[in-house]
Amino acid sequence: MACPLEQFSNLDxxxxxxxxxxxxxxxxxxxxxxxIVDRVPRGCGCILENLSPQRKGHITIWDARWEEGxxxxxxxxxxxxxxxxxxxxxxxxxxxxxxxxxxxxQARLYQARHWKHHPYVDSQTLKEGFYExxxxxxxxxxxxxxxxxxxxxSIENAIWxxxxxxxxxxx
Ligand SMILES: Cc1cc2nc3c(=O)[nH]c(=O)nc-3n(C[C@H](O)[C@H](O)[C@H](O)COP(=O)(O)OP(=O)(O)OC[C@H]3O[C@@H](n4cnc5c(N)ncnc54)[C@H](O)[C@@H]3O)c2cc1C
Numbered sequence: 001m002a003c004p005l006e007q008f009s010n011l012d013x014x015x016x017x018x019x020x021x022x023x024x025x026x027x028x029x030x031x032x033x034x035x036i037v038d039r040v041p042r043g044c045g046c047i048l049e050n051l052s053p054q055r056k057g058h059i060t061i062w063d064a065r066w067e068e069g070x071x072x073x074x075x076x077x078x079x080x081x082x083x084x085x086x087x088x089x090x091x092x093x094x095x096x097x098x099x100x101x102x103x104x105x106q107a108r109l110y111q112a113r114h115w116k117h118h119p120y121v122d123s124q125t126l127k128e129g130f131y132e133x134x135x136x137x138x139x140x141x142x143x144x145x146x147x148x149x150x151x152x153x154s155i156e157n158a159i160w161x162x163x164x165x166x167x168x169x170x171x
Contacts, residue, residue, distance in 0.1 A: 002147040002158075004119070013141060021133050024125040025149055029082035030117030033095055034110040040064045040074040050080075057083025057094045059102075075110060082114075119149040139169050 001008065009022035044063040051060055061079040064070065083091055092112065099107045121130045138144055144165050151161030 001143060001145050004116075005145060005147070005149060006119075013143065014137075018133060018137055021121070021125065021128075021130050024121045024130065025119050026121065027116040028118045028120075030115045031080050031082065031091060031112060032115070033078045033080070033092075033112045035076050035078060035099070035104075035107040036073065036110050037076050037104055037107050038073050039071055040066075040069045040076060042067075042070045056081045057087060057089075057091055059095060059098045076104075076107075118153050119147075121149075138165070144169065 004025075005022050006025040009019050014022070041062070041064055044061065044065075046061050047059055049055060050058040057080060059078050059080050063077045063079070064074070065077070066074065069075070078095060080091065080095060083089065083094055087094070089097070092109070096107070134145055134150055146158070146161055146165060148158060151157045
């Protein structure tokens with residue numbers, strides 16, 4: 001199973017503890033924004049001070065992928081978590097204010113996408129044995145669990161974990 005596991009925590013195939021653990025999976029609310037700007041910056045970068053929980057909602061990473069557009073009008077992709085629920089400013093207005101502060105005037109929104117990003121469990125659930133349980137039930141009734149919550153973030157990690165399952169249980 002490589003789909004979001006918490007959606008299937010109610011299946012009869014699980015024991016009670018597995019159901020409990022799968023229900024504990026949470027996500028980060030993450031956004032990507034494509035903006036057309038007049039002067040595309042080179043490459044990509046991270047705004048380190050915006051990585052703190054107090055700065056949630058502000059731009060964390062910017063990315064200009066196409067070398068030929070540098071210095072002229074083109075697309076920049078920005079990444080940001082959702083602002084806290086109590087924030088009075090909308091997530092898009094926060095980004096626009098950041099762009100103004102960075103001196104990027106006249107940025108035009110091309111597209112915005114919201115993602116449920118980076119599944120995780122909190123430290124209490126880790127202490128209670130979330131991953132020990134996942135490992136214990138791998139292969140039970142011919143069912144294997146994989147995907148980001150098991151392997152960690154990134155496509156490469158997902159591939160490594162699938163390879164591990166193949167080598168451990170099938171060859
Ligand atoms: C905006 C963004 C940018 C990223 N950039 C990078 C990057 O540059 N490099 C990198 O390595 N990683 C990147 N990642 C992380 C990477 O995408 C994930 O780590 C990886 O895709 C996780 O793989 P997965 O199989 O767990 O989940 P997914 O790839 O999300 O696959 C889950 C699958 O389950 C399916 N599904 C959902 N619900 C159901 C259901 N009810 N029934 C059946 N199927 C269902 C979905 O359609 C999907 O195909 C990025 C993530 C995001 C959100």
